[in-house]
Amino acid sequence: GDSVTQMEGPVTLSEEAFLTINCTYTATGYPSLFWYVQYPGEGLQLLLKATKADDKGSNKGFEATYRKETTSFHLEKGSVQVSDSAVYFCARKINDYKLSFGAGTTVTVRA
Amino acid sequence: DTAVSQTPKYLVTQMGNDKSIKCEQNLGHDTMYWYKQDSKKFLKIMFSYNNKELIINETVPNRFSPKSPDKAHLNLHINSLELGDSAVYFCASSQSVGIELFFGEGSRLTVL
Numbered sequence: 001g002d003s004v005t006q007m008e009g010p011v012t013l014s015e016e017a018f019l020t021i022n023c024t025y026t027a028t029g030y031p032s033l034f035w036y037v038q039y040p041g042e043g044l045q046l047l048l049k050a051t052k053a054d055d056k057g058s059n060k061g062f063e064a065t066y067r068k069e070t071t072s073f074h075l076e077k078g079s080v081q082v083s084d085s086a087v088y089f090c091a092r093k094i095n096d097y098k099l100s101f102g103a104g105t106t107v108t109v110r111a
Numbered sequence: 112d113t114a115v116s117q118t119p120k121y122l123v124t125q126m127g128n129d130k131s132i133k134c135e136q137n138l139g140h141d142t143m144y145w146y147k148q149d150s151k152k153f154l155k156i157m158f159s160y161n162n163k164e165l166i167i168n169e170t171v172p173n174r175f176s177p178k179s180p181d182k183a184h185l186n187l188h189i190n191s192l193e194l195g196d197s198a199v200y201f202c203a204s205s206q207s208v209g210i211e212l213f214f215g216e217g218s219r220l221t222v223l
Binding site: 032034036038041042043044045046049087089093096097098099101103104106 | 115142151152153154156159161166167201203210211212213214215216217
């Protein structure tokens with residue numbers, strides 16, 4: 001069936017380290033893809049998105065490229081900060097009313 | 112102004128009780144949702160309403176009854192609470208095309 005698989009956490013990094021969180025999807029066709037972030041004690045918020053193959057989404061120093069060849073949408077940031085500590089969710093659009101979320105990856109950045 | 116607000120933020124109750132969580136959005140969106148997040152952060156959709164009509168019901172026990180009095184509100188009532196209902200419940204809204212979800216801050220339900 002249609003699903004999203006993302007890298008298991010938790011991930012612990014030092015400040016200014018490079019972050020990658022892997023995400024792959026299964027689907028027929030090319031669904032819109034998203035990364036959501038959940039900061040401690042808050043709801044999820046959209047971090048970035050890509051609506052078609054080869055699109056690159058970017059926001060707050062994070063980037064992800066929609067790669068149809070590898071059915072992937074990996075999240076990257078070149079230099080993380082303590083304030084990037086959060087849970088990151090990859091998601092794909094199922095239809096106009098439904099997203100399928102990955103299991104979430106907890107990232108902790110140490111000073 | 113909070114875009115999606117839900118109350119209460121914390122709820123502690125005994126097994127067997129009935130409780131409600133309220134949600135309101137001021138974004139003018141036509142679709143609202145309830146999600147359940149378990150202790151491992153796994154997020155599962157429960158219900159979705161579009162223009163006050165139920166469009167998604169993800170095999171949630173019928174102890175859970177959503178109610179949408181208007182497009183801006185979606186409340187969740189839970190009867191006969193069980194230990195396994197303990198979770199964080201998130202309300203969200205979207206303008207359906209493009210499906211960017213806006214989440215509330217969550218309501219943490221603890222059933223003792």
